[in-house]
Amino acid sequence: xxxxxxxxxxxxxxxxxxxxxxxxxxxxxxxxxxxxxxxxxxxxxxxxxxxxxxxxxxxxxxxxxxxxxxxxxxxxxxxxxxxxxxxxxxxxxxxxxxxxxxxxxxxxxxxxxxxxxxxxxxxxxxxxxxxxxxxxxxxxxxxxxxxxxxxxxxxxxxxxxxxxxxxxxxxxxxxxxxxxxxxxxxxxxxxxxxxxxxxxxxxxxxxxxxxxxxxxxxxxxxxxxxxxxxxxxxxxxxxxxxxxxxxxxxxxxxxxxxxxxxxxxxxxxxxxxxxxxxxxxxxxxxxxxxxxxxxxxxxxxxxxxxxxxxxxxxxxxxxxxxxxxxxxxxxxxxxxxxxxxxxxxxxx
Ligand code: 5GP
Ligand code: MN
Numbered sequence: 001x002x003x004x005x006x007x008x009x010x011x012x013x014x015x016x017x018x019x020x021x022x023x024x025x026x027x028x029x030x031x032x033x034x035x036x037x038x039x040x041x042x043x044x045x046x047x048x049x050x051x052x053x054x055x056x057x058x059x060x061x062x063x064x065x066x067x068x069x070x071x072x073x074x075x076x077x078x079x080x081x082x083x084x085x086x087x088x089x090x091x092x093x094x095x096x097x098x099x100x101x102x103x104x105x106x107x108x109x110x111x112x113x114x115x116x117x118x119x120x121x122x123x124x125x126x127x128x129x130x131x132x133x134x135x136x137x138x139x140x141x142x143x144x145x146x147x148x149x150x151x152x153x154x155x156x157x158x159x160x161x162x163x164x165x166x167x168x169x170x171x172x173x174x175x176x177x178x179x180x181x182x183x184x185x186x187x188x189x190x191x192x193x194x195x196x197x198x199x200x201x202x203x204x205x206x207x208x209x210x211x212x213x214x215x216x217x218x219x220x221x222x223x224x225x226x227x228x229x230x231x232x233x234x235x236x237x238x239x240x241x242x243x244x245x246x247x248x249x250x251x252x253x254x255x256x257x258x259x260x261x262x263x264x265x266x267x268x269x270x271x272x273x274x275x276x277x278x279x280x281x282x283x284x285x286x287x288x289x290x291x292x293x294x295x296x297x298x299x300x301x302x303x304x305x306x307x308x309x310x311x312x313x314x315x316x317x318x319x320x321x322x323x324x325x326x327x328x329x330x331x332x333x334x335x336x337x338x339x340x341x342x343x344x345x346x347x348x
Contacts, residue, residue: 066260
């Protein structure tokens with residue numbers, strides 16, 4: 001994110017700090033569907049710190065998270081709505097305080113939406129996506145941040161909870177920053193990101209271990225699915241500076257697909273010289289899940305919002321389609337010619 005275009009809404013967090021000062025509160029932290037390292041890192045850092053404050057806390061996720069993030073401290077306290085809906089609803093409806101982390105609109109939490117709106121809890125949003133659109137009591141939103149984890153650290157400092165940060169909490173936050181910046185390759189040009197990392201290192205985190213726990217933790221099937229995708233399912237359109245990868249349900253079954261296995265695949269076409277727009281299409285049970293990435297000023301969140309019911313950041317967004325996988329890919333290809341000028345206008 002360009003620092004000069006930052007959109008910042010930063011409500012004074014003193015009222016929530018005051019609430020958190022009395023132990024015994026029930027705190028629920030909700031995260032977006034298909035949670036990633038930032039959603040999990042941010043929410044688990046909050047959970048661990050609230051536990052240390054003497055509150056009863058839980059993280060509620062609409063669906064399961066990738067296996068390669070299971071090692072993160074506190075995952076045993078994550079309630080998965082799809083699997084334990086009564087427990088998830090109970091936690092949410094009984095909460096005194098609800099934190100929403102790493103998303104900007106309630107469509108991102110699927111069935112948790114209604115309970116969130118119904119709840120009379122004090123609500124806090126911590127997020128770095130543009131255009132937050134949620135009714136909350138405290139909004140901590142800053143698009144110039146690398147990640148929600150970076151903002152959670154800022155929240156912790158501003159609310160006087162800093163002395164409770166320990167190695168586990170710092171590890172969760174570091175993992176959020178590391179994963180949302182592609183290991184510091186994008187969204188990490190601001191000095192605040194590096195200052196945050198420097199401070200997290202002071203808590204004794206083992207950066208190398210956190211890297212290998214996250215990135216050297218895949219199944220053999222996932223690696224072979226990647227190989228298959230690059231060989232058989234990648235299409236490159238040099239005239240539009242675009243590359244895509246797509247998977248039909250049969251492809252996924254053949255490679256024993258598990259949640260999170262295609263995480264990161266969308267970045268591969270971007271590493272081809274001249275490619276600045278990439279998309280990954282994955283066929284799910286009743287829809288096609290899409291990830292978009294771009295380099296430079298082609299705003300994939302606008303593209304996704306316009307054609308694929310989605311949104312996100314300017315260079316990283318997601319969406320979905322209710323056409324078949326073949327028709328979805330066809331529709332995407334049909335859209336490219338109208339973006340030819342925009343996509344090919346760039347300095348490399
Ligand atoms: P991913 O491709 O990794 O699933 O998502 C990339 C980014 O776009 C993430 O920041 C994610 O939160 C956001 N995003 C993904 N899907 C959607 C969507 O359907 N709606 C919105 N508003 N944001 C999305
Ligand atoms: Mn994020």
